[in-house]
Amino acid sequence: MKSVEIPTSTQPAVYKSNLKPIWCPGCGDYGVLSALCKALANIGRPPHEIAFVSGIGCSSRIPGYTTAYGFNSVHGRALPIAQGIKIANPDLLVIAAGGDGDGFSIGGGHLPHAIRRNLDITYIVMDNQVYGLTKGQLSPTSPCGAKTVTSVYGSMEAPVNPLATVLGYGCGFVAQGTPADLPGLIALIEEAIRYPGFAFVNVQSPCVTFGSPDWQLPQHKKTLKKLIELGHDPANRLAAFDLAQQYGEELHVGVLYRNPNPPVTYDQLVRQRQAELAGNTVQKDRILEMFKVA
Amino acid sequence: MKSVEIPTSTQPAVYKSNLKPIWCPGCGDYGVLSALCKALANIGRPPHEIAFVSGIGCSSRIPGYTTAYGFNSVHGRALPIAQGIKIANPDLLVIAAGGDGDGFSIGGGHLPHAIRRNLDITYIVMDNQVYGLTKGQLSPTSPCGAKTVTSVYGSMEAPVNPLATVLGYGCGFVAQGTPADLPGLIALIEEAIRYPGFAFVNVQSPCVTFGSPDWQLPQHKKTLKKLIELGHDPANRLAAFDLAQQYGEELHVGVLYRNPNPPVTYDQLVRQRQAELAGNTVQKDRILEMFKVA
Amino acid sequence: MTKSFGSQIRGGESSCRVRLSTSKVLSAGGVLNIAIALNWEDYNKFGAELPIDEETLVIYEAASQTPPDALPLAVKPGEAIAVPIAEIARPFGDKSKNMVVLGLIAGWTGIAREALLHGIEKKLGRKGPAVLEPARQAFFAGESFAREHPLAVDRTLSPAPQRETPLLLGDGNEVCAAAALFAGCQFFGGYPITPSSEIMHLLSREIWKFGGGFLQAEDEIAGIGSAIGASFAGKKAMTATSGPGMSLKTEMIGLATIAELPLVIVNVQRGGPATGIPTKSEQADLLQACFSSHGDAMRPVLAVTSVADTFATTVEAFNIAEHFQTPVVLLSDQEIAQRKEAFEPIDTSRIPVIDRLRPTPEQLDNYHRFAAGADGISPISQPGTPGGNYLASGIEHNEEGAPTQSGVVHERMLQKRFRKFDALQRRRDLIEIEGDLDAPIGVIAWGSVAGVCREAVAIARENGLPVKLLVPRLIYPVIEKVYEEFFASARHGLVVEQSFQGQLYRLLRMYVNVPDGFISLARPGANPLIASQIARKLEQIASKSLQSLYV
C-alpha cells in the first residue's frame, strides 16, 4: 500500500521540472499537470520515490514536466511498463498517464489485464476525443459523426465508452474529472492515488487546437455535473454502469465507483509469495543441483 | 445484412471439410464444429460465400475443418482480418472464432473496436479457461487460484469476465453456450449469425487434456442454467450486466443481451458512402489532376 | 518546399525552405542562397537544417541590433543585410512580416511579381479586402525597400521561360495516395503516424469514390490485419506507416508472406530508433524492411526517389505485390513525403497496371491454392468464387493449403516462395543508371538522397570527374547483375545514405562483391546531406583512385 504520511511542508513546485511544456497555449493538459503536482504535494512522497510512465502523445509528455522518475515510452505501452516497475519495486508510487488514443486505441489491449491484475497503480487518461500530437485524426472517443482529417464526411463508428469499459473490466476505482474544476480534479487524483489498487481517472482535458468547440473548458464549466450532487453512491457498481452510459453526453465529474472492500493488491501478493518461498532459495552457486539425477 | 433465404436442402456435411481434426478425443471443440455446421446449414448460405477467420490455438484450427473460405491467421488477429474482409466485400458471411487466450489476451485490444464499429460479423470464442495448444498455461479466463504450469502456487489474478467485458463495450448481441447443450448451441450460433451486427458467442468448450476437472461437459450438463428459464429479458442491458457478474460461478446459457433496435451496421454505411460518393469518381487516367495549380 | 517546426505543437518557432529553379529540382537543396532570419534565436534553433556558406545572402531583422560582421553564425555569409522588417510591416498589421519579406525577395531577385501577387490573392482573397489589401501593401513596401537598397552583388534572376504545360504541385504522400488509387487500390487500413498520415488522409476522402473501403484501425497491427483481410477478400490493399508502426507490423508481414497475399506497405521513414525524431527525415529502416520477419521470409523492397517518382514507384509496388502475391515494402522518407514539389505532368497511359492471377474454371475443378508453376506463382481465388474455397494460413502448408509439419513440404514451399522472385532479377528497369557506363567512379544512392546525389554528380561532372550514378528503385532483392556490371568499371566510389550504419552499403555487401574502393558515406538523419560536400568527397576519391593506378 502507498505510504500516506503527509509531510506538510511539501510544495507542488517540488514536482514540477524545469522542462518547458510543448503544449499549445490553453491546452487542458496544463491543468492536469497542475492538479497532479498538487495531489502529489498533498500526499507528500518525495519525487524520487515516484515512477511516472506514459506512452506517446501530447498528453504523454507529462512525465517529463515532473521531477519524478519519468518514462515517456512508446505509443500505448505505459501500462505494461508501469506494471513491471511496480512488481519489481512495490515501494514505488507508480502513476501511468496518456491520451485517449494511447490508452483506449493502441494501448487498449493492456487495460483489461492491468485492471484484473490490480496492482496499486493510478492511471490518468487525458481524454480529448482526438489525436492531438498527430494533428487531429479521429480518436476512439471521438463522437459518431465527428469530422476530422481521417473522417471528412463524419465518423461512422460509435466511440469507446471509457467509463463503461473499465467498469466492465471490474475496475475498483473509477472517476472522471476536468481541469475546468481544478479543486475537484486535485481531490480525485489524490483519492485515486490513495486507493489501494488499480485506480482509473478519466480527465476531460480539451484540445484547443484540434478539439471539438463544444467540448472546451468554458463549456465544461457550464455543463459539468458533480456526481456527489446527483446523489450517486460510488459503492454501487450497477448504478455506476448505468450512469456511465451517458459518457459523451453528460459531463459527470467525481467518483463513479470505489470498491468499498478493496481486495489485496497483486504487488502485495508478490511480496507475500516472495516471503513464503524465500526459505527455499538455493544458493546461487548450487543452482545446477536442480539438474542432478537421483 | 446477411441473406436469410433458407434452401431447405442444405446439409451440415456440406460445411465439413475432409481435414481430420487434431483435437484430443473428447475436446469440446468438436461440439462447436458440429453446432456451427448445423447452424450454417439452417441458414443455407453456400460455403464459398462464407469467410471464416481465426487466430492460433487448438480452437483456432476450426476454419480448416469447414469448407468455407478459411483463414487460420496468427495468434490474436482474427478480428482485424475479419473486419477487412467484411469491408472489402460486405456480401460475404463473415465469422471469426478462436480461444480465450486468442480473443481476450493477445487479441483483447481488437475486441472493443470490432464491437463499436459494429460490422455484421459473428465472433465465437471457445472458452476453455486454459491455453490448450501450448499445453496448459494460465489463460485470461482461468479462475483466481488456478494451478497451471505457469501458476504452480495458484494464480493471483482475477480472470477476465468476457460477458461483462463485451457488455461494457456496448455489444449488440451477447450469448453464452456449451456443447453440453448442443441444440441450444446450434440455436445460439444461428441467432448470432442472423443478428444484423457484431454478435458475440462465448462457448464454454472444455479442454479435456489441460482443463479443470469441474468444468467439463458432464458437469456442464448438470450445472447449466438456461437464461430463458431464469426469466431473463435479453432486451435489458443492465440486467444482463448484472447476470454477467456470475461468469465463472454459474454456467448461464442463452442470450444475455440482444439490442432490440440494432443500429445500421458499418458495412452498410460503407456501401452507402460508396454509393453517395461514386458520382465524384475521377477517371483513373486523370487522377493527377488533383495536383493542378489553379 | 520543406517546412520544419520546433517541438511546440502549436506556436513556437518554424522554418520554411523554398527552392526555385528553371530546371528540375532534385532535392530540398543544401546550403541556402538566401537566408532570412526574423529573429536569430529561432533561426539557430534549426541549427544545421539551415546551412549558410560564403555565398549566402543573409537578410535579417534590423531590430536584432546585430552588426553584419557579428552575426551569430558559424560561417561568414557572402552578404548580410539588416532590414527593419517589423518596422516596415507595422502599418499593415501583425501578420504582414512575411509579405514584406516576399517583397524584399521579389525586389532583389526579380522573381515574378505577378505570380507572387496572384498567390497572395489566392491565399487571402476569400478573407476579403480588409485582409488582402494590407498584405499587398506590405509586399510593395518590401519591394521598394529592396529597390532603394541594392545588393553588393547583383542577384537578379532572369525570368523563367514560359512553359507549355503547367507543372503539377504536390508532396510525396499525396502523390503516393493518388498512385495507389491509379493502381486500383480499393482498401486502406492504417493508423495515423507522422510523417505518413497524409497518405491516409487523402485516401480516407477519395477511396470511396473508387468503390473502395477505408479503416482507421485501433493500431498498426489491426491496420495491416484489415488490409490482409481485404486482400484475402480479393481487393488490392495498402497500409502506410512510419518506423514505429512498421516495427509493430512485423509479424503480420510474415503472415502475408507465407499466406501469399498481395499487399503494399508504405513506410515513410523518420528519425529513429523508437520514437526518435518524428518530424525529421532519415533512411535507417532499410535493413528492417528487408529482414524484420522471423523465419525465412522474403519480400520486395522498393524506394521512391522523388515526389514525382513516387507515382510510378507506388504503382510498381502494387504491380509487384499483385503479380508475385506478396507483401511489398515501399520506402519513402519524410523529406520526399512532406516536401511540396512542382513536377512535370506524368503520362499515366504508359504505366501498366497488373492484377493478380485468378484460377481458370479448369483449375477451379480441383483447386490447389498453392500448386505452383515453374515460376512459383499459383492462381489465387477469392471468397465468393465457387470451387475456389481454400484455407489461408500462417502455418506451413502443402499445395492444397492443409497444415503440415513435414520438413520436405516445408522445403518445397520455401523454394516456391523464393523462386517466384527470381523474375525480379530481370527487372533492370527498376535501377536507374546515369552517366558514362565506363566511368571509373560510381555513386550509389537511394530515396531522397538520390536527388542530392544527382546534384552532387552533376557538380563533379562539371568539374571533369568521370562519375556515374546508380539509383535503385527496387532495392531488395538486390539485382546482382546490375551491380556487378556497375562495379566492373567503377572500382571506387561512394554509397551515400542518410543513416548512421550505412544500411544500403551493408545490404549490397551481402549479395555482391562491393569493391574495396567503395566507401560508405552515411550520415544520420535530421540534417540534410549537402550536394557540394558529396561532390568534394568525390574529388578526393578521384585523386586517390588515380593515385592507385600508379601504385
Added chain:
Amino acid sequence: MTKSFGSQIRGGESSCRVRLSTSKVLSAGGVLNIAIALNWEDYNKFGAELPIDEETLVIYEAASQTPPDALPLAVKPGEAIAVPIAEIARPFGDKSKNMVVLGLIAGWTGIAREALLHGIEKKLGRKGPAVLEPARQAFFAGESFAREHPLAVDRTLSPAPQRETPLLLGDGNEVCAAAALFAGCQFFGGYPITPSSEIMHLLSREIWKFGGGFLQAEDEIAGIGSAIGASFAGKKAMTATSGPGMSLKTEMIGLATIAELPLVIVNVQRGGPATGIPTKSEQADLLQACFSSHGDAMRPVLAVTSVADTFATTVEAFNIAEHFQTPVVLLSDQEIAQRKEAFEPIDTSRIPVIDRLRPTPEQLDNYHRFAAGADGISPISQPGTPGGNYLASGIEHNEEGAPTQSGVVHERMLQKRFRKFDALQRRRDLIEIEGDLDAPIGVIAWGSVAGVCREAVAIARENGLPVKLLVPRLIYPVIEKVYEEFFASARHGLVVEQSFQGQLYRLLRMYVNVPDGFISLARPGANPLIASQIARKLEQIASKSLQSLYV
C-alpha cells in the same frame, strides 16, 4: 533425448530419439544406429526426421507382416529384425510394449541393465507393484528374446567407464532459466509460446525464491514491456519467446536500445515464417535478431551452442546487457531447448556476474543520465535513489534525458550508443575456434548446428582433412578480426546453418570479406542436418581447393 510429436494435440503418433555415448554428445545425431518401428505408418510420418542408412539395425513389429527385404524405407538398412513385440508384451498389459523394447535393446547391446531397471523403478515405483512388476517382467521378456535371437553383426557395447562426478540432466530451456537466476535475474515477463515456454514455467516456480517477480503478460508486447519496466526499476530482467513473439517485440526492443535499459530477450527458434512449424527447429531468425528494429539500433546477439553451453552463454547475455545497458538477443533453437542432455557439472565459481554501473554520489549531485565517458557508457540510477531522477524515453534525447529534435544531438547520441559496443570487438573468447589454426579449410556454424559440425569436422579430420571450426557465441556485432584471421589460412570451406537463406553467411559478408571459396550450406528446418553429409561436402571442397592450388 529428442522427442517429436505428430500434429495431434494428444494421442496420435510420436517418436523419441535417444543418443548414448561415453564421450560428449554434440548433437541429436543424424542417421540412426538402431531404429525401432512399432508400426510403419507412424514411423514414416516422421519422414526425414528418423533417417536410416546401410548400417542401421531396424527392429520392427512382426505383426506388420513386412518381409525384411520389403520394408517401406527408402534405404536398405544393415539388418532388419521382425520382433513380435505386441505378442511378447501382451501378458504384461497394454503399456508394456516400450518395456519389451528396452529389454530388446539391453539384450542386444548390453546397455547397463541395472541402470535401466533403476530407471523403470524410479518412473513407475510410486504407482505400486501392480504397475511396476509387469513392466519389469516385460523388460525381462524382451531381454530373453534378444538373447535367443542373436544379431547377424554383433552390436554389443562395452560398458561405460565409471564416472567420478555424475552427469547432470536437463534441457536447454531449463538450463537457460537456471542460468538466468544465477546471473541475478529478478524479473521475468513473457507470454507462452512453443518451444520456449519451459523457460517461463521454471521461472514462474523459482524466481520468487530469489526475491524476484514474474508476470505472465497478456501478449509479447506486454511481456517485454513489463521486463523493460522492471529493468528501469533496477532489476535484471528477461523475456523469452519464439519467432512470432519476437516479431511482436520489435518496437519495444528499439525502445530498450534508445532508453539504454539492460534486458535479455531469449528467442527459441522454430520453423518459420509466421506460425510456420512450431514444434521443429530452424535457425532462420538471425537476421531478424540483428536488424528488426527501425532506425539505427544495435544490440548484441548471442547464440547458445549446446544444452550445457546454454548456461555460460545465458549468463554472458546478462553480463553484456548489464554492462552495456542494452537489450541482448539470446538465440536458442528448439533442438537445444527441448533436448534432454546429460552434461558435465559446470564450475559456476569461474563464471563472473556483472552488474550495471551506478552513479557515484558525486555524479548524483548533478546527474546527467546519458552523459557518457569515452567508452559510451553512462551510470544509470534507479527509481528510489534521491538525486538520480531522470526521464527515460524513446524520443531522441540529450545527455540530461530531455527530448530533442536536433540533428547534432541525434548524431552524438547515435555515436554514444554505437561506440559502447566497440569493446565487444575484443571479446575473442566469445568465438570458439577448434583445430589447427593454419588449416586451409574452415567450417563456420552456430546454434545447435555447431554440434553437428563438431562431429562433421571430427569425421573429416579422421579422414585426414585439414579442417578447422569456428563457432560464434557472440554473433553480432561481428568480431571482424577473428574472422579475418580465420580466413587468412582458410580460403575454402562452409558456413553451415539450418535456414533456407543462409543467414549467417549473409551476415558475415556484410562485415568481412568472406573468401569466394566459402560456400553457404544452408538447409531449412524441421529435418536435422547430418554430420556425415557435411563431412562428405568437406571432402569435395578439399579436393577442389587442392586442385585450385595447382591451377
